[in-house]
Amino acid sequence: MSHILIVEDETIIRSALRRLLERNQYQVSEAGSVQEAQERFNIPGFDLVVSDLRLPGAPGTELIKLAQGTPVLIMTSYASLRSAVDSMKMGAVDYIAKPFDHDEMLQAVARILSERQRVERGPTSVEQSSSPTGTPPSQATGELGIIGSCAPMQELYNKIRKVAPTDSNVLIQGESGTGKELVARALHNLSRRAKAPLISVNCAAIPETLIESELFGHEKGAFTGASAGRAGLVEAADGGTLFLDEIGELPLEAQARLLRVLQEGEIRRVGSVQSQKVDVRLIAATHRDLKALSKIGQFREDLYYRLHVISLRLPPLRERGNDVLEIAQSFLARQCQRMEREPLHFASEAEQAIRQYSWPGNVRELENAIERAVILCEGPQISTELLGIDIEPDLEVDGDPFANSAAAVSLEPSEDLSLEDYFQHFVLEHQDHMTETELARKLGISRKCLWERRQRLGIPRRKSAAGSE
Known part of the structure; x- marks a missing residue:
């Protein structure tokens, strides 16, 4: 039974985490500060240390040195990607933001302990590795951490195992909610970079005015409020893997900087004239059609081809x-x-x-x-x-939501235009002056079906669209 040390000064959180771990067959000890942990326990004797970042006295990162090789998982209630990345640069094995989901915590703990056991046993081939329960690698308890055994997923697993050991850029394509980050983590965990950081960034979650600074860092005085120089997330991923989720939301200027990273293996902080080398493997993910976006000037075509070295498609649940x-x-x-x-x-x-x-x-x-x-x-x-x-009949998988669309729309699709191309063309042409309800009615489908097809084809709603309703 694995023995885990929790270091957390908030009693309620510490007790709740202890109960969660004990219910899942882990032995747990706890302390309220780094000093208390030092005084009461032999820290290197634990299998894992889970610690809050902000603690009375010394910060949780002090435990990284005291643990002497025992993995340290850092929690931060500030949900600060920056402080979490700094923790990983100091040697933390991973980070998790509070308030965390119970399943998220359990998955992180299981993954870290499994990796520790694998390292202690020595290298084994991917084909021979299996879960403690004997389930095949394609199951959630296997080394990929993904549930499913249908033919498209088996094909995906085979590609992951082939691609993971390389340093090639990977583009993961799939609808929202399909689990693209799980695929990125599997690629990282099976690569030679597994012991280095995996830095995950949701490009859609960072304000456009801050994204270049967050990714590439900045020098003191580079912009208002830049009181000190800072490394960016690309630098933090040096030696490891950078996962850019929703890369289709990346502004064009940031795309140009990212292209330089891929072409030259170097970055230049915002406000700096000097470049520095970085060794980063890039994994990107999107639910949008980047090739279509590149044709209309919303995504750099040269960056698209750089990303598209290896393309993995994650099938939607309905398939x-x-x-x-x-x-x-x-x-x-x-x-x-x-x-x-x-x-x-x-x-x-x-x-x-x-x-x-x-x-x-x-x-x-x-x-x-x-x-x-x-x-x-x-x-x-x-x-x-x-x-x-x-x-509903018009929402079922086997139904064709465009069965009546030709009659509903005044424009007939040309012979060389597929229904999906026609849908995309019609929506992009009319969404500025039509509400979502009007678009759906013209296409002869429900609003929900319109939303589904937008998601599938990666067509975002215009922020200034009439469909704000």
């Missing part, structure tokens, strides 16, 4: 057959354990609904639906009503 039920059952077991409930099961009609529903929000929507169902469930089984999903 994964029985995987959806396997994933749903995994989420159900996890939520029951998290909420300390007796095991629940799906009613037969609920299983059928889970298979039939198109899940436009993919795995993320499925997880939320099951969490809601477990909270509301009063009996031993989950009914269709508790899932809160609406199966």
Whole structure:
């Protein structure tokens, strides 16, 4: 049984984390500060240290030195990517932002302990590695950390194993909520860079005015408020992997700087005239069509081809057959354990609904639906009503939402234009002066179906569109 030390000064959080870990068969000790941990325990004797960053007295990063090689997972209530990255540069194995999801914490702990055991055992081939329960590598307990065994996922697993040991740039394409970050983490964990940082950045979450500074750093006085020079996230990933999620949202100027990183292996901080070398493997992800964006000048074509060395497509949930039920059952077991409930099961009609529903929000929507169902469930089984999903004929996977669109739209698609191309052309041409309701009516589909197809093709709503409604 793995022995974990929790160092956290907030008693409520410390106790809750202890109960969570003990329920999952970990031995746990706890302390309220670095000093208390030193006085009470032999810190290098633990298998893992989970510590808050901000502690009374010394910061949690002091434990990295005291642990003498034992991995340290840093928690930060400030959700500051900068402080988390600084912690990893000092030697922390990973970071997690508070308030954290229980599953997120358990996955991080399991991954770190598994990696520690693998290192202690010595290198083994990917083909021979398996989970403690003997499940194949394609399962969530395998080295990839992804659930699913359908043919498209098996093909994806094979590509991940081939691509991971290389330093080639990788572009992961897939709809929102399909688990693109899981693929990026699998690529990193199976690479020669696994012991170096994996720095994950959501390009859509950083304000456009700050993104260049955040990614590439800045010099003192480079802009108002730059009172000191700072390294960027690309520098923080030096020797490791940089994962840029939603790269289609990256401004053009930042794209030009990123291209320099890929072409020359060097960066220049904002406000600096000097360049410095970096060794970074780039993994990018998007739900948008970057090639189409490059044709209309919203994404650099040269950067697109640099990113597109290896392309991995993560299929949406509706294309994964029985995987959806396997994933749903995994989420159900996890939520029951998290909420300390007796095991629940799906009613037969609920299983059928889970298979039939198109899940436009993919795995993320499925997880939320099951969490809601477990909270509301009063009996031993989950009914269709508790899932809160609406199966409608025009939303089912097998239905063609464009069956009547030719009659609904005054413009007929040309012979060499596919329905998807036609949809994209029509929406981009009319969304500035039509609401979402009007667009859907003209196309002969529901608003929800319009939203689904936008997501699938990566067509964002214009911020100034009439469809603000």
